[in-house]
Amino acid sequence: MGTPRSPKGRARETHKRLGFEYPDAKCELDHKNPFELLAATILSAQCTDKRVNMVTPNLFREYPDAESLSEASEVRVQELVRSTGFYVNKTKSLLGMAQALVDNHNGSVPSSMKELTALPGVGRKTANVVRSVALDLPGLPVDTHVGRLSRRIGITEEKDPVKVEMELNPMVAASERGLFSLRLILHGRRVCSSRKPVCEDCVLNDFCASSEI
């Protein structure tokens, strides 16, 4: 299978080659437990993980768990997370999320998709990050990178992230979905960038539907 043509063939070949390219791909949001990863992922919307990692140490020093965060001052949390953008909404999400954990889950992070997405500010992308990275459960986070690369390579034509996720899920073994997502993200940053992809350096350029080589 050198030059796959079917979407599933492209997905499997992509995962195989990126696995060789990025064997040690990991989540780059700093965190010590599921609660911290959940909060960091909420902050990561439309923001670099590097920027998130600059604010979370201060945030978690003052508010290390759901109990303390649920009672935090809204103005104080806004100050702490301001540089990540969308800070008014993100603060509301953080406080609401923490309150929901206290009220409905004894202060801990739930594991089901339904419970996670019921939390304020938590959609499927965030829920899948928490599930795959912190809870070791099946989850394929579809962010801007995963969506862009999947479309460029020819794995899907969908634009809606949820539809992309539904199409990709059956193409990848459940235990490898999180890793697949992380590798696409890494490749999206380093090679297949949004603005100016470096197709000459891409290990997928022989079968990529959008290759300019």
Next chain:
DNA sequence: ATCCCGAGGG
């Protein structure tokens, strides 16, 4: 479809 909304790169 639109809004939120700061920071860095080109």
Next chain:
DNA sequence: CCCTCTGGAT
């Protein structure tokens, strides 16, 4: 200046 960064709620 414009575009993009691990989105989610309305």
